[in-house]
Amino acid sequence: MSQITEIARDVFKITTFISEFNIQFNQFLVRDEEPLLYHTGMKGLFPTVKEAVAKLIDPTTIRWIGFSHFEADECGALREWQRIAPDATAICSFVSKMVSVDDVVGERPARALEDGEEFATGKCRFKFLQTPHVPHAWDAGHLFEENSGTLLCSDLFHQNGEVEAVTSSDIVSRFKEVLIEYQQGPFANYLPYTTKTEQILGRLASLKPKTIASMHGSTYVGDGESAIYDLLEAMRDVLGGSG
């Protein structure tokens, strides 16, 4: 059973906590003329996410399915969604589309977004930023909703545990704990620190987000620019600046 929270006007967070792994998986539904689901979650989550979406809109009317990079929690249930929503089209980076999505999980071709491209779903206006290897993966990108200042930030700001839906308190220390914990086990080097990391995070910070919507953990409401610079420092501390 998933928990639903409105994190900005008509932007809903759908949270499912998986206790075996002490982790939350969040999807975000933008309720608009052309409804957008950001992250599908893994295939196994499809029934519960669909049930949650159905409390907000008719799930068959989903028009866009966005995600940061090709991974199961990002787009694993894309095909399941496209089978029930006849107009649902994936929107992702050119690399995601060409290298993986169309061949592996797409029921129909994805729409590739160019770096800096803007698009609207109705009243919500989005900007796409190509962010290779941030949070991770060659094909990574981010969507920013300009009206509400919401940054859909995928694995950045990842926090473990059954945490609150939304907070204005610091989440970077919890993010740093995850990085440190993961460095000790099979998830080591979860996020790379590359020669481009500082520049890319600086670009995200310059958007001055008011709401930071992470895939794992609480959504942060506050000074997003400062939070992103704090996150950069945490990554540099734990992962090192030498790549």
Ligand SMILES: [Fe+2]
């Ligand atoms: Fe990821």
Ligand SMILES: [Fe+2]
């Ligand atoms: Fe993730």
